[in-house]
Amino acid sequence: MAMREPTFLILTALAEGPRHGYGIIQEVGELSGGRVKLLTGTLYTALERLTAEGLVVLDREERVDGRGRRYFRLTSDGLGALRAETVRLRELAAAAEKRLRRAPRPGVA
């Protein structure tokens, strides 16, 4: 089944290494050019689901300014799922580009 965009972006944000929740939100915003603004409720529900599915795991916990921060990282299954989804999206994009090159230009009979 195709991965939903927020899930894909969360996994992508974790691809370079462990991040905490707020860091993932910032990274997703940057990855999407500011188009996707993850909300914390959505993020942590997704992280819990991804953890239950074995794609993400808790890396460590730190305290910053008296506040707890959990760092998450990809598991090998998570890395595999991200690779597979990236390939799928690339193939889709390639197929779309191929057809677009052959598409008639607007206004040209």
Next chain:
Amino acid sequence: MPYGWMLVTYPRDYRREHGAELLEPLLAEGRRPAVREVVNLLGHGLRTRIGRPGSRAAVVCAVLTTVIAGVFGAAFGSWAGWRTSGPLPEPGWARALLADVAPGSDVETVEPPSSSSSSRFALLSRGLSWDDVDGVLFASVTEHRAATAGARVGLPSGTDPETPAREVTARLVLTGWTVHAPIRTDVPGDPAAGARSIRIEAVRDGWTLTLEARPAHADRAAVLTAIVRRPTPAAAWIGGVAGALAAGAIAFLLFAWASRRTGRPGHPARVAVIVPFGLAMMFWWVPTTAAVALVGSSLRSEPQVRGTQLWEWLGQPTMSALFLAGAALAALSLLLAALPPGRELPRTGPVTDW
């Protein structure tokens, strides 16, 4: 914690351990929350309460539980609200109304019999008592709706229904009733005869009177019927809404507690709890779905029948034995969920507290 109220739907222990993380963007950026952030946290707080984060079925089950409990709560609240409704007129009142119009004819009381005229509800045209428990549980009692009071009188053969209907209407107007325009319908199966039934509604003092005059047709004599009903009291609506909200909320919290608790690794009833819960859902949803179809079909075939109450749409009291069996199975699910977790249950890391 600033904005801690936004986390009110999250479980208390989760809020304590991870609340600061959930609010970090607001606290780090020093801004006020947007409406969509509040809604997002309230919604995901409810999801977190259910636990079993990898299971969409848990969310579906939570919705099914909340909805069925909400509608049963609405039915109970509505029933309780109905008990505030005022008394019906004495049976003699409707008899006297018709006796004047058809002098010399034998006027009979329709319902309820005078001994139970104060009853708010009627089971097969009589009041509800403890003796009815067997009947209610084993489906021999099929109707429990607000009691009505009325009378019926046979009319001489060949009477045009228009005449007695006109006379009764005049008397009602004189005694302060507001009378609506009559509705005339052809007598089924005998359109050539030209006679039509007349139905008139009148209201006064919170009562609704339905007067129906039918001509003789086939082997049935002409008849004039007057039935008085009480309107649905405001308390029944308020009770229905309050009952739905309270029962839905309680059911959701109980389901979420049991789901989250049994969803933790090492709980001895992690899988076993699904059996009684699934059966409870079946005992509640199947009869309810069947009852909705039956009542809907009955109303389509007899649109003149009125007074169908919410509990009848849920198969009550006809199928109350199934409802009670479902309640017992739901209670068993909660007992299984309350079992102490096994020793192997890991409780050290924050991630396991889901």
